[in-house]
Amino acid sequence: MTFGKYIRNARENRLSEDRTFSVRQVAQRIGVEPSYLSKIERDQVAPPSEATVRLLAGELGEDADLLLAMAGKVSGDLRNIIMQRPQLFAELLRQLKDAPDHAIESVAREIRDGDW
Amino acid sequence: MTFGKYIRNARENRLSEDRTFSVRQVAQRIGVEPSYLSKIERDQVAPPSEATVRLLAGELGEDADLLLAMAGKVSGDLRNIIMQRPQLFAELLRQLKDAPDHAIESVAREIRDGDW
DNA sequence: TGTCATGTGTACTACATGGTACACGATTTT
DNA sequence: AAAATCGTGTACCATGTAGTACACATGACA
Numbered sequence: 001m002t003f004g005k006y007i008r009n010a011r012e013n014r015l016s017e018d019r020t021f022s023v024r025q026v027a028q029r030i031g032v033e034p035s036y037l038s039k040i041e042r043d044q045v046a047p048p049s050e051a052t053v054r055l056l057a058g059e060l061g062e063d064a065d066l067l068l069a070m071a072g073k074v075s076g077d078l079r080n081i082i083m084q085r086p087q088l089f090a091e092l093l094r095q096l097k098d099a100p101d102h103a104i105e106s107v108a109r110e111i112r113d114g115d116w
Numbered sequence: 117m118t119f120g121k122y123i124r125n126a127r128e129n130r131l132s133e134d135r136t137f138s139v140r141q142v143a144q145r146i147g148v149e150p151s152y153l154s155k156i157e158r159d160q161v162a163p164p165s166e167a168t169v170r171l172l173a174g175e176l177g178e179d180a181d182l183l184l185a186m187a188g189k190v191s192g193d194l195r196n197i198i199m200q201r202p203q204l205f206a207e208l209l210r211q212l213k214d215a216p217d218h219a220i221e222s223v224a225r226e227i228r229d230g231d232w
Numbered sequence: 233t234g235t236c237a238t239g240t241g242t243a244c245t246a247c248a249t250g251g252t253a254c255a256c257g258a259t260t261t262t
Numbered sequence: 263a264a265a266a267t268c269g270t271g272t273a274c275c276a277t278g279t280a281g282t283a284c285a286c287a288t289g290a291c292a
Contacts, residue, residue: 022267022268022269023268023269023270024267024268024269025267032250032251032252033251033252033253033254034268034269034270035252035253035254035269035270035271035272036250036251036252038269038270038271039270039271042270044270045249045250045251046248046249046250048249048250048251049249049250049251052250052251063203065202065203065206066202066203068202069198069199069202072199074190074195074198074199074202075206077210078198078205078206078209078210079190081209081210081212081213082185082190082194082209083185083188083190084213085217085220086181086182086184086185086190087179087181087182088217088220088221088224089194089209089212089220090181090191090194091224092212092220092223092224092227093194093197093198093205094193094194094197095224095227095228096197096205096208096227097197099227101201101204103227104201104204104205104208105204107208107223107226107227108204108207108208108211110223111208111211111212111215111219111223112211138237138238138239139238139239139240140237140238140239141237148280148281148282149281149282149283149284150238150239150240151239151240151241151242151282151283151284152280152281152282154239154240154241155240155241158240160240161279161280161281162278162279162280164279164280164281165279165280165281168280168281233291233292234291234292235290235291235292236289236290236291236292237288237289237290237291238287238288238289238290239286239287239288239289240285240286240287240288241284241285241286241287242283242284242285242286243282243283243284243285244281244282244283244284245280245281245282245283246279246280246281246282247278247279247280247281248277248278248279248280249276249277249278249279250275250276250277250278251274251275251276251277252273252274252275252276253272253273253274253275254271254272254273254274255270255271255272255273256269256270256271256272257268257269257270257271258267258268258269258270259266259267259268259269260265260266260267260268261264261265261266261267262263262264262265262266
C-alpha cells in the first residue's frame, strides 16, 4: 500500500460518515492546496513533509509514526534520540533488526517498568 | 565540536604521521574537489551527503555512525530498520531516550545473546 | 630559483523538495 | 436554473542539497 492510497482510503472512510472530509475541506484544515492533496492521494507527487504528514495523521486519526514510515521518513524526535548517542542506538537497532515483535515489546516494557 | 572541526582535527592527526593526508589527497581519494573538502572542514558549507561522510569515515578511521550524527544525519540502514516496524521502534526509542548508557548496552547484550 | 604541491576564494550548476495559483468541467445543493 | 462544491489538470516557483570548476597566493624543496 502506498502512502497516497492509504490516505485516500482513510479519508474516504471518514467521508462516508462525515461529509466535511472532502479533499477540499481536509486540505483547507491542514493548510495546503486542494490540488496538492489530490495529487498526494493519487501518488502523483512524493509524500509531503513531516509536518504535513503529522497534520494529516491528526486530522484522519491515524498513527503518525506509521504514516511517516509509509512516507519513507522517520520522525524527527526519533532521529534526535539516536543522534544523542549514535553508536549505542546503532548497535541496539542492528541487534533488534531481526528480533520478533514480542521481543522488542518486552524490552520496551522492561524499560518502562524501570528495572535498570 | 562541529562536524568540520572534527574532520579537520582527525585529518591533521593523520597528516602528522602520514603526509598523504593533505586536503587535496584525501579529497581525491574520496572523490570530491579539494576546495569542497576545505569548505567542509571550515564549516563553510553544510556537512556532505551520507555517502561522502562514510567515505570520509573510512579514510580517517572514524566511526561512521558518530560522524553521521555530527552531520545531523542518521544512517540509512537504521532508518530502514525503523521503517519496517515504525510503531514498535518508536515506542522503544522514546522509552530509552533518558535511560542510562549501561541500560541500553545491557539490552543490546541480552538480545545479542539471544534470550528472547 | 624555478617547480610543485598546498589550502582556499569565487562563481556556477543540476537536481530534489515541497509546495502555490488558478482554471476547468462535473456533480450536488438550493 | 442558479449557485456552490467537488476533484483534478497545468503551470509555475522558492529554497535546499550536494556538489564542480578553476584561478590564485603561499610555502616547501630540489
